[in-house]
Amino acid sequence: xxxxxxxxxxxxxxxxxxxxxxxxxxxxxxxxxxxxxxxxxxxxxxxxxxxxxxxxxxxxxxxxxxxxxxxxxxxxxxxxxxxxxxxxxxxxxxxxxxxxxxxxxxxxxxxxxxxxxxxxxxxxxxxxxxxxxxxxxxxxxxxxxxxxxxxxxxxxxxxxxxxxxxxxxxxxxxxxxxxxxxxxxxxxxxxxxxxx
Amino acid sequence: xxxxxxxxxxxxxxxxxxxxxxxxxxxxxxxxxxxxxxxxxxxxxxxxxxxxxxxxxxxxxxxxxxxxxxxxxxxxxxxxxxxxxxxxxxxxxxxxxxxxxxxxxxxxxxxxxxxxxxxxxxxxxxxxxxxxxxxxxxxxxxxxxxxxxxxxxxxxxxxxxxxxxxxxxxxxxxxxxxxxxxxxxxxxxxxxxxxx
DNA sequence: ACATTCGCATAACAAGCGTTATGAATATGT
DNA sequence: ACATATTCATAACGCTTGTTATGCGAATGT
Numbered sequence: 001x002x003x004x005x006x007x008x009x010x011x012x013x014x015x016x017x018x019x020x021x022x023x024x025x026x027x028x029x030x031x032x033x034x035x036x037x038x039x040x041x042x043x044x045x046x047x048x049x050x051x052x053x054x055x056x057x058x059x060x061x062x063x064x065x066x067x068x069x070x071x072x073x074x075x076x077x078x079x080x081x082x083x084x085x086x087x088x089x090x091x092x093x094x095x096x097x098x099x100x101x102x103x104x105x106x107x108x109x110x111x112x113x114x115x116x117x118x119x120x121x122x123x124x125x126x127x128x129x130x131x132x133x134x135x136x137x138x139x140x141x142x143x144x145x146x147x148x149x150x151x152x153x154x155x156x157x158x159x160x161x162x163x164x165x166x167x168x169x170x171x172x173x174x175x176x177x178x179x180x181x182x183x184x185x186x187x188x189x190x191x192x193x194x195x196x
Numbered sequence: 197x198x199x200x201x202x203x204x205x206x207x208x209x210x211x212x213x214x215x216x217x218x219x220x221x222x223x224x225x226x227x228x229x230x231x232x233x234x235x236x237x238x239x240x241x242x243x244x245x246x247x248x249x250x251x252x253x254x255x256x257x258x259x260x261x262x263x264x265x266x267x268x269x270x271x272x273x274x275x276x277x278x279x280x281x282x283x284x285x286x287x288x289x290x291x292x293x294x295x296x297x298x299x300x301x302x303x304x305x306x307x308x309x310x311x312x313x314x315x316x317x318x319x320x321x322x323x324x325x326x327x328x329x330x331x332x333x334x335x336x337x338x339x340x341x342x343x344x345x346x347x348x349x350x351x352x353x354x355x356x357x358x359x360x361x362x363x364x365x366x367x368x369x370x371x372x373x374x375x376x377x378x379x380x381x382x383x384x385x386x387x388x389x390x391x392x
Numbered sequence: 393a394c395a396t397t398c399g400c401a402t403a404a405c406a407a408g409c410g411t412t413a414t415g416a417a418t419a420t421g422t
Numbered sequence: 423a424c425a426t427a428t429t430c431a432t433a434a435c436g437c438t439t440g441t442t443a444t445g446c447g448a449a450t451g452t
Contacts, residue, residue, distance in 0.1 A: 011399090027310045029225055033440065044440085045401050054440060103309055110306035113299055113366065114223045123368035156364070156372075157357070157380050164360030168352070170309065172319035176352075184353050191387040207429090229410065240410085241431050250410060 014040060015050055019061055020068070024100045027107035031061060058111065062118070065104055066125065072101070081145040081189065084136045088162045088185055093169050094178040102166050130155045147194055154192065161188050210236060211246055215257055216264075220296045223303035227257060254307065258314070261300055262321065268297070277341040277385065280332045284358045284381055289365050290374040298362050326351045343390055350388065357384050 018040040022031055033044045033054065040046070051057040077086035093099040112118040133155040140146040146154070165184060169176035176184075214236040218227055229240045229250065236242070247253040273282035289295040308314040329351040336342040342350070361380060365372035372380075 008399090027306055029306050029310065032438085034438080043401055045403095046399080048441075049399065052441095107306040107309055109363070109367075110223050110225045110303040113303055114226065119367055123371070126364060126367060127371065153380070153383060157383055160360035160364055160380065161353070161357045161384075162360065163363055164356035164358065167305070167359055167363070168322060168356055171305075171315055171322060175319070175323065184349070184356065187349060187353055188357075194391060204429090228408085230408080239431055241433095242429080244411075245429065248411095 012050070015047070016060070016064055019057070019064060020104075023061060023065075023104045023107075028061070028104065028111050029107065031058065033057065062108065062121070065101070065108065068101060069105070072098070079136075079139050080143045081140045081193070084133070084140055084146075084158070085185070085189055087133060087136055088158060088189075089182065091162050091166065092178075092181050092185070093166055093173075094181060099170070099173075102170055106167060106170060126159070130159050133159060146192060158188070158192075161185075208246070211243070212256070212260055215253070215260060216300075219257060219261075219300045219303075224257070224300065224307050225303065227254065229253065258304065258317075261297075261304065264297060265301070268294070275332075275335050276339045277336045277389070280329070280336055280342075280354070281381070281385055283329060283332055284354060284385075285378065287358050287362065288374075288377050288381070289362060289369075290377060295366070295369075299366055302363060302366060322355070326355050329355060342388060354384070354388075357381075 015036070018036050019031070021039050022035045026035065033047050036057070037044050037047055047057065051060060072090065074090050075086045077083040093102040109122075112122050130152070134151045137146060137154050137158070138151040141148055141151060162185070165176070165181060169181055211232070214232050215227070217235050218231045222231065229243050232253070233240050233243055243253065247256060268286065270286050271282045273279040289298040305318075308318050326348070330347045333342060333350050333354070334347040337344055337347060358381070361372070361377060365377055
């Protein structure tokens with residue numbers, strides 16, 4: 001039976017919540033219309049109304065991932081090296097939410113790599129992340145907290161390091177608990193700064 | 197109709213080849229009995245003879261991945277920092293084969309993260325890789341080519357950096373062509389060695 | 393107040409999936 | 423030479439998938 005109140009916006013949020021729960025529980029490969037509908041307590045009829053085809057559901061899931069990643073709480077930091085460190089710490093799976101988010105992220109790579117259009121999208125997304133990081137690094141260089149050099153090159157390196165640490169921490173959380181991750185990141189940052 | 201010659205070993209190799217081609221073309225999520233059979237010019241009946249259930253096919257695919265990764269050609273290097281560099285270069289997607297292999301590897305993470313048993317397996321696999329890298333780094337330290345410090349910690353950092361670079365290069369090969377990857381890796385290694 | 397649109401459940405559909413049973417042709421052991 | 427065991431094709435099974443058609447009650451506009 002149709003809902004008595006047509007609160008469209010709220011219903012849209014409910015759908016997104018259900019999609020997120022399915023992703024967290026079964027990964028990107030387990031994202032099916034029926035799984036989302038069951039999580040929502042509804043039927044596939046509802047979903048086809050919001051998403052004409054499966055690819056639209058997948059696109060929405062990717063948007064959701066990007067949106068929640070962008071909207072995650074950031075730790076405050078003064079400009080300079082501290083801001084670079086904060087930005088990288090914000091990426092790492094240090095909290096339960098961040099773990100869930102990163103797991104979904106990694107699990108989406110299978111789908112993304114199989115579709116050139118999605119691959120391009122991801123390439124652009126990561127490029128934007130590197131661009132933001134480049135700005136932070138350039139600012140730190142201006143403050144003399146990082147040695148001179150192409151900031152884009154440093155950003156690419158820092159992003160690689162962090163991304164790889166995410167993957168390792170997800171597969172082996174026992175070996176890479178939050179303190180260890182922070183330790184390794186600080187090692188990396190220390191290696192960038194010249195010894196006193 | 198059954199083959200006239202029962203060359204079991206050769207047939208097993210043919211099956212593995214077909215599995216590999218399917219993985220390279222459609223990723224781990226596209227690994228189906230019918231896809232492998234079609235690639236082989238056979239039917240599912242053949243496959244169920246070699247793999248009683250789907251999980252056995254998946255397990256074989258993972259073994260194949262590990263085996264081909266272990267058997268990949270390694271560049272020769274003298275012990276020390278050069279050996280560390282060579283080991284990390286061997287991981288990067290610098291050749292067509294390495295790109296295919298790494299794409300399959302990354303696409304398998306979705307399946308692996310969804311299954312705790314597979315996750316553990318991967319954790320052990322990466323731990324072994326770090327252990328080998330730790331030995332190489334310790335040797336470089338003994339030669340005075342790397343500063344002292346916990347070699348395992350350095351290995352974890354180096355593996356993170358390389359793994360992340362692999363992912364970025366796969367999604368954005370235009371931004372990370374082989375020379376750029378080598379450049380970034382050398383930047384990283386240079387940051388580990390104290391300035392002259 | 394009435395007509396229309398919207399929101400969604402219900403139900404069926406074809407296609408693809410892994411699995412299983414059957415049988416025929418070949419190889420193998422005695 | 424004959425009996426047995428391999429090796430596969432063929433074909434069907436039940437299940438899940440995405441998609442589509444139908445219909446009904448609630449919301450909305452006039």
